[in-house]
Amino acid sequence: MFKNPFSSNKSEQNVSDKITEFLNKYKSDLFPDGVLNTVTAFNIKLNKQTYLLEFTLPFPCQGELEIIAKELVTLFDIDIELSLTLDIKPVRSHSISGIKNIIAIASGKGGVGKSTTSVNLAYALMAEGAKVGILDADIYGPSIPTMLGIENQRPSSVDGKLMQPLVANGLTAMSIGFLVSDTDATVWRGPMASSAFSQMLNETAWQIDGGALDYLIIDMPPGTGDIQLTLAQKVPVAGATIVTTPQDIALKDAVKGINMFDKVKVPVLGVIENMSYHLCENCGHHSHLFGEGGAESIATQYKVDLLGQLPLNVHIREDSDAGKSSVLVNTSSDITSLYRKIARNMAAQLYYQLDANSPYTPEIITVKNIEE
Numbered sequence: 001m002f003k004n005p006f007s008s009n010k011s012e013q014n015v016s017d018k019i020t021e022f023l024n025k026y027k028s029d030l031f032p033d034g035v036l037n038t039v040t041a042f043n044i045k046l047n048k049q050t051y052l053l054e055f056t057l058p059f060p061c062q063g064e065l066e067i068i069a070k071e072l073v074t075l076f077d078i079d080i081e082l083s084l085t086l087d088i089k090p091v092r093s094h095s096i097s098g099i100k101n102i103i104a105i106a107s108g109k110g111g112v113g114k115s116t117t118s119v120n121l122a123y124a125l126m127a128e129g130a131k132v133g134i135l136d137a138d139i140y141g142p143s144i145p146t147m148l149g150i151e152n153q154r155p156s157s158v159d160g161k162l163m164q165p166l167v168a169n170g171l172t173a174m175s176i177g178f179l180v181s182d183t184d185a186t187v188w189r190g191p192m193a194s195s196a197f198s199q200m201l202n203e204t205a206w207q208i209d210g211g212a213l214d215y216l217i218i219d220m221p222p223g224t225g226d227i228q229l230t231l232a233q234k235v236p237v238a239g240a241t242i243v244t245t246p247q248d249i250a251l252k253d254a255v256k257g258i259n260m261f262d263k264v265k266v267p268v269l270g271v272i273e274n275m276s277y278h279l280c281e282n283c284g285h286h287s288h289l290f291g292e293g294g295a296e297s298i299a300t301q302y303k304v305d306l307l308g309q310l311p312l313n314v315h316i317r318e319d320s321d322a323g324k325s326s327v328l329v330n331t332s333s334d335i336t337s338l339y340r341k342i343a344r345n346m347a348a349q350l351y352y353q354l355d356a357n358s359p360y361t362p363e364i365i366t367v368k369n370i371e372e
């Protein structure tokens with residue numbers, strides 16, 4: 001609830017009109033045409049002295065609605081309560097049950113923080129209102145079980161057919177690390193690894209609390225070799241996000257990642273620059289240890305979005321090494337806000353680029369259209 005200490009009685013109709021006008025005009029990266037042009041449904045109710053704003057939206061964005069609510073409280077001297085219902089559609093048809101959209105998180109180069117970013121983005125999407133799962137596609141070096149702090153747990157099966165995924169703080173998760181020991185998987189040949197992956201994707205009961213996951217995040221293995229290409233080709237990925245660091249070598253590999261997804265016709269939702277800068281906790285100075293502006297320039301050059309930049313931060317490393325997510329450890333930190341903003345941007349990109357209901361989604365030209 002967003003309270004204004006000076007709120008007083010005002011004409012209900014007048015205030016509702018002002019709120020509506022504000023929301024029509026409010027434009028941001030997330031709402032390029034104003035909020036009310038994007039909502040599926042919107043309603044204002046007055047409950048005692050509090051205005052309840054009920055939004056139905058096609059992507060998760062609780063954090064941005066909270067920013068808007070605070071502005072409304074200050075502007076109109078009112079109390080506000082928010083309610084967000086999500087109406088997320090699958091943007092690509094597929095036959096995997098319990099999942100609406102699959103988002104691949106990839107990096108050309110290893111060690112850039114892809115898994116750490118995947119886990120934090122998964123929790124950030126949840127904080128924004130979505131139902132989320134994570135699948136570790138790194139058969140040879142799974143790190144998700146450790147990062148979620150559940151490395152010693154094992155999935156069960158109720159019906160002997162589907163595996164019940166593990167759940168860490170509400171996040172549904174599956175990884176080869178839950179099923180076999182590290183040494184067993186390292187000796188597997190390519191086809192065995194690929195069939196283990198496809199079993200985890202297709203034979204997991206992803207549905208949680210009776211509802212399909214809005215997003216399944218796939219933490220891809222690092223690189224752009226045959227394994228990655230096959231995964232990108234075989235899995236019905238709705239969109240891919242590339243994680244990079246600002247070093248030249250990582251950026252070159254990020255470009256290889258963009259080209260790989262282009263080749264298999266998977267849309268790239270954007271680039272995330274991890275370890276982009278170091279922020280001194282004492283003096284607030286930003287230092288660009290690994291270079292500056294690289295991810296921005298490849299985003300411009302390849303016409304993809306720069307979804308956000310994350311600092312090199314000791315808490316991110318400590319939290320992930322300790323099997324926690326920084327987004328959960330401190331829900332009101334600047335780092336959490338950054339992850340949540342990137343998560344909203346990524347989900348909005350998926351909607352604006354690909355959802356048939358979005359006014360921005362380019363019309364897909366089919367052979368039939370061309371003939372007409």
Ligand SMILES: Nc1ncnc2c1ncn2[C@@H]1O[C@H](COP(=O)(O)OP(=O)(O)OP(=O)(O)O)[C@@H](O)[C@H]1O
Nearest residue numbers: 110111112113114115116222311312313316317320
């Ligand atoms: N923004 C960050 N600030 C500080 N440390 C980070 C940050 N992002 C990741 N790390 C740390 O960097 C190390 C590598 O991260 P991570 O395992 O996520 O990389 P990766 O790209 O998934 O690696 P791999 O290529 O092996 O799959 C970890 O110790 C992690 O805690």
